Amino acid sequence: MGSGQVTDWQGKHVTVAGLGVSGVPAARALHGLGAEVTVVNDGDDARAREQAAELEALGVTVRLGDGETLPDGTELIVTAPGWKPDKPLFAAADRAGVPVWGDVELAWRLRGPDAAPWLAVTGTNGKTTTVQMLASILEAAGLRTAAVGNIGVSLLDAVLGEERYDVLAVELSSYQLHWAPSPRAHSAAVLNLAPDHLDWHGSMEAYARDKGRVYEGNRVACVYNADATGKPSTEDLVREADVEEGCRAVGFTLGAPGPSQLGVVEGILVDRAFVENRQRNAQELAEVSDVNPPAPHNIANALAAAALARAYGVPASAVRDGLRAFTPDAHRIAHVADVDGVTYIDDSKATNTHAAEASLAAYDSIVWIAGGLAKGATFDELVGGAAKRLRGAVLIGRDRALIREALARHAPEVPVVDLDRTDTGAMLQAVQEAQRLARPGDTVLLAPACASMDMFANYNKRGDAFAQAVRELGA
Structure with missing residues (x-):
């Protein structure tokens, strides 16, 4: 179970840690591929029992109320993103030399040969909005896409479903990135970094390191927040990343953009990164009033989404049309x-x-x-x-x-x-x-x-x- 694709799952003993939004699709998918699946779950409430009954009907083994012990014969653990790295289950896996993957890692490895590339977004805040804006822009460009990942639509379902996509807008949390060493995005953005989930990651450095994984192996653009202060900044994470030859660092700013940046000039969102002769030229993308709501942090989200879409090659008109068509989530301002x-x-x-x-x-x-x-x-x-x-x-x-x-x-x-x-x-x-x-x-x-x-x-x-x-x- 090294870093390559696992093509033959027949009879492989896989333990899925945690039921919930990622665990159930993972257990179903692995069982469908012929693996011997055991699900372990800390909780034993009515919802867990209901999910367990559904999986047991398929032939999956479920252990409720015991998420700590490693089932005998386990060759791989696939964990729900929220399970903390210091759980006894993972210590036991480490001692036994059993790899631990998250649902994102599993989805990446189960992609077909002509799978849709990923445009990935992480950050402490604004991920969901940015990914939804990005999907709206890609759709406006006539591309088959979906907003997936930490956003409600399971990446596994997107990767294994019948629907064919041109490109996926993928929201990734720090938890998901922690358990996902292999994914390599077409382009990715870290929107911002502020102390969050430190009880889970253990330190700000570990949290930032997990966020920075989103840049590993990027092919076209690493999008970062040029206005961000603090250490490490999102730009520092780009510098540390091991990317493919020719991949560019592209900043976004609420001020006037320099070359290789997107920014704002007199109420207009402009691109000086994906244009001919970026020393002298700029492309108008949309008006600030096209962003809903036009609060400063949301304009930053729109610029990050635009940068990823432009990295993928969409025309300027699609950025404007996609931002106009976007409606924000409930409970967000x-x-x-x-x-x-x-x-x-x-x-x-x-x-x-x-x-x-x-x-x-x-x-x-x-x-x-x-x-x-x-x-x-x-x-x-x-x-x-x-x-x-x-x-x-x-x-x-x-x-x-x-x-x-x-x-x-x-x-x-x-x-x-x-x-x-x-x-x-x-x-x-x-x-x-x-x-x-x-x-x-x-x-x-x-x-x-x-x-x-x-x-x-x-x-x-x-x-x-x-x-x-x-x-x-x-x-």
């Missing part, structure tokens, strides 16, 4: 309502400090609803940067004290309401408290800077609860 002169914005998808920072920067006077699971994050920089925009803050969720302490240090004059409750009514009370603090012209912004699972099933449910609470105010 979504306008819910205006009530008594106050605007209510749902950015429940801001599950880390970096996403919340972009959100807070988009408004002038904010009553901020924040809190949840911090995932090892600290909040001093976020609060310090936003302090002068804050009218007030309402804190919810398990790790809210970390934000409260940062507010006390960096914004002591900002009134803070600390809600010590995690029941379903907490969001309604949070919105009512925010309304009390807000003045006409203010924005009440749900940008939690934290994950949602302490109180809600996911960030969608959290955003739905916020929108429902706002509708009750309006009523």
